[in-house]
Amino acid sequence: MTTHLQIRPGFADLIDLWAPVRQLGTGFQFCEGPVWHPREQHLLFSDMPGDVRRRWDAGGVREVRRPANKCNGMTYDADLDLIVCEHATSALVRERADGRREVLATHFEGMELNSPNDVVVKSDGAIYFSDPWYGRMPVYGVERPRQLGFQGVYRIPPGGGAPELLVDRYLFDQPNGLCFCPTEDRLFVNDTVQHNIRVFDVRPDGRLGPGRIFASGIVSATQPGVPDGMKCDAAGNVWVCGPGGLWVYSPAGDLMGKVGVPELVGNFTWGGPDWRTLFLTATHSLYAVETRIGPRIEPYMKAGGARPNAGMSAGDADARPVSGAAPAASVSATGVKTAAPGYRLDPARCALIIQDMQNDVVMEGGAFAASGSPAHCREQKAIANGARLAQAARALGIPVIHVWFIVEPGAPGVTMNAPLFEGLADAKALVRGTWGAAPVPGLEAQSGDHVVEKQRMSAWEGTRLETVLKALGRDVVIVTGAWTNMSIEHTARTGADKGYFMVVPEDACSTMNAEWHTASVNYALQNVAVVTDVDTVIAATRG
Structure with a gap:
C-alpha cells in the first residue's frame, strides 16, 4: 500500500487519497513507454536495458518483441498503428498492424537525431516527439557519438515529411515527456535536467509559439524521481513523473497533489475498460492505481469505440480544474502550514499516539517548566x-x-x-x-488503551511500539504530544522510514x-508526515 498527498483542494476529486497502488509484474530492468490498446484491452510497455517489449493483460505479463531496438516511448495513431521511439536506431517508426515497419524520422538537416524519447499524436495526424540523447548512453541505448549539438522537440506534419524543429536549439538540456491539453492549443514539454515543465501555445499551422515556464522545482534531495513521462487528464490537469511518484498540476500550474508509488516512475498511461486505471512503469515493476478522472481524449482512444470520459456530466470537465486562485495548503495565524482538508483516513488502519504528555514535560512545576514548555502547551x-x-478515536475503535x-x-x-539526556538525569x-x-x-x-515506555526521544527506539502496531494491524500512525521538534519529529521520521x-x-x-514548533512542522515534518489539525483528522476518520 502507499498513500497520496493532497496539497490543494480538488486533488481528491482526481484520485482517492488511499487508493492502493497494485503491482502487476516485477523483475524488469527499467520500464518505460506504456500504451493501452483500446480494442484488444492490453498494455504494451518497453524495457530499454533489457531490449524487450512486453504486454500485460488479464493473463499477466509476457514478452512480445526481443530485441526491440531499445524502444522507449510509444503511442498509437488514429488507425491503431504503433508509433515507437527507438533508442538503438535514433529513429521514430510506425509499426503497422500487418507487420510492416515504416521509418518516420531518423535525421534532421542531414544529421542523425539523438534518440527519440517520447511521442504524442495530434488530432490532425501530426506527430510530436522529444529528442534528448539518453539513447546514446550505455545501458539505456547504444553508446555512440552525437551528431547534433542540441536536444530538440520536433513535429512530423500530417501525411508525413521531414521533421520540423519546433523550439530554439538550446532551450532544453534534455527534453523528455510531452503532452497536449484537451483542446490541443497548448503543448507541455518537460526537461529532466532542468526539473521543469514548459508550455507552448500551438499555432493554427501546428508550430509552437514562444514557451514559458509552467512548473519548476520538480526535484527532491530525499526522494528519487525526475520529470519524465507526462500526461494531461480530461480536465486539463498535468500529471508528471517526479520525486516519490507522480506530481499533479492544475491547468494554472499550481501543484495540487502527489501520487505515491513505491519505485521511481519513468512513465504512465491511462487504460482499462473505462479509462480510469492508471498504469505506471516504475523502474523494475509495473503498477496500476484507479483514478477518478480519465485522460484527455487522444485520437487513438476513439478507435476502439471507448469513451474515456464516460461517467462525467457535461459540466464536470470544467468543474474539475482548480483555478489559479485556489488556496494552497492552509496557513494558520501562527504561520503553520497544514494539508488542505478533503482526504480520508480509514479508522481500521489508524492508531493514535499520545507521547510524553507528562507533568515534568509540559506542566508548571515540572522539571522542564523553565524551558517555556508549559506556556506553549497552553x-x-x-x-x-x-x-x-483521543475521545473521537476511541469512539471509532x-x-x-x-x-x-x-x-x-x-x-x-x-x-x-546528548545534552537532553544529561539534563534529564x-x-x-x-x-x-x-x-x-x-x-x-x-x-x-x-481502559483499552495501550502504554509503551521509552528512554529515548523516538517512540520506536528500544520499545515495543512496533510490536503493538503490527498486532493491531495498523499502518497509519497519528502522532500527538511533546515536544514537537524532538520526540514528535523523531517519531515521525522513524515511522516514515x-x-x-x-x-x-x-x-x-x-x-x-x-x-521552534513552527519550524518543525513547516519544514522537517512536511517531508515525512501529513501535517494537519485535530478537527481535520476527526473529520477524515469519520469519512
Whole structure:
C-alpha cells in the first residue's frame, strides 16, 4: 500500500487519497513507454536495458518483441498503428498492424537525431516527439557519438515529411515527456535536467509559439524521481513523473497533489475498460492505481469505440480544474502550514499516539517548566485538543497508545550521550512513580488503551511500539504530544522510514516556544508526515 498527498483542494476529486497502488509484474530492468490498446484491452510497455517489449493483460505479463531496438516511448495513431521511439536506431517508426515497419524520422538537416524519447499524436495526424540523447548512453541505448549539438522537440506534419524543429536549439538540456491539453492549443514539454515543465501555445499551422515556464522545482534531495513521462487528464490537469511518484498540476500550474508509488516512475498511461486505471512503469515493476478522472481524449482512444470520459456530466470537465486562485495548503495565524482538508483516513488502519504528555514535560512545576514548555502547551491547547482527538478515536475503535518517558531512580540505563539526556538525569525528571512521570490531567490512559515506555526521544527506539502496531494491524500512525521538534519529529521520521504513514495534527503538539514548533512542522515534518489539525483528522476518520 502507499498513500497520496493532497496539497490543494480538488486533488481528491482526481484520485482517492488511499487508493492502493497494485503491482502487476516485477523483475524488469527499467520500464518505460506504456500504451493501452483500446480494442484488444492490453498494455504494451518497453524495457530499454533489457531490449524487450512486453504486454500485460488479464493473463499477466509476457514478452512480445526481443530485441526491440531499445524502444522507449510509444503511442498509437488514429488507425491503431504503433508509433515507437527507438533508442538503438535514433529513429521514430510506425509499426503497422500487418507487420510492416515504416521509418518516420531518423535525421534532421542531414544529421542523425539523438534518440527519440517520447511521442504524442495530434488530432490532425501530426506527430510530436522529444529528442534528448539518453539513447546514446550505455545501458539505456547504444553508446555512440552525437551528431547534433542540441536536444530538440520536433513535429512530423500530417501525411508525413521531414521533421520540423519546433523550439530554439538550446532551450532544453534534455527534453523528455510531452503532452497536449484537451483542446490541443497548448503543448507541455518537460526537461529532466532542468526539473521543469514548459508550455507552448500551438499555432493554427501546428508550430509552437514562444514557451514559458509552467512548473519548476520538480526535484527532491530525499526522494528519487525526475520529470519524465507526462500526461494531461480530461480536465486539463498535468500529471508528471517526479520525486516519490507522480506530481499533479492544475491547468494554472499550481501543484495540487502527489501520487505515491513505491519505485521511481519513468512513465504512465491511462487504460482499462473505462479509462480510469492508471498504469505506471516504475523502474523494475509495473503498477496500476484507479483514478477518478480519465485522460484527455487522444485520437487513438476513439478507435476502439471507448469513451474515456464516460461517467462525467457535461459540466464536470470544467468543474474539475482548480483555478489559479485556489488556496494552497492552509496557513494558520501562527504561520503553520497544514494539508488542505478533503482526504480520508480509514479508522481500521489508524492508531493514535499520545507521547510524553507528562507533568515534568509540559506542566508548571515540572522539571522542564523553565524551558517555556508549559506556556506553549497552553497556547496550543495541546492537552484539550489531544483529549478531544483521543475521545473521537476511541469512539471509532482507533487504538490509543500512550508513550511515556520513564526513568528509574538514579537513571540507570539512560545513556548520557546528548545534552537532553544529561539534563534529564540532572533534573531527576520523569522518575517512575513520581508526580513528574505521571500523565497530565485529561490524558490519562483509559481502559483499552495501550502504554509503551521509552528512554529515548523516538517512540520506536528500544520499545515495543512496533510490536503493538503490527498486532493491531495498523499502518497509519497519528502522532500527538511533546515536544514537537524532538520526540514528535523523531517519531515521525522513524515511522516514515519504517513504512508507516505518519499524520501529525500540530495543534495537539507543543514544544518550548512557537518559533521552534513552527519550524518543525513547516519544514522537517512536511517531508515525512501529513501535517494537519485535530478537527481535520476527526473529520477524515469519520469519512
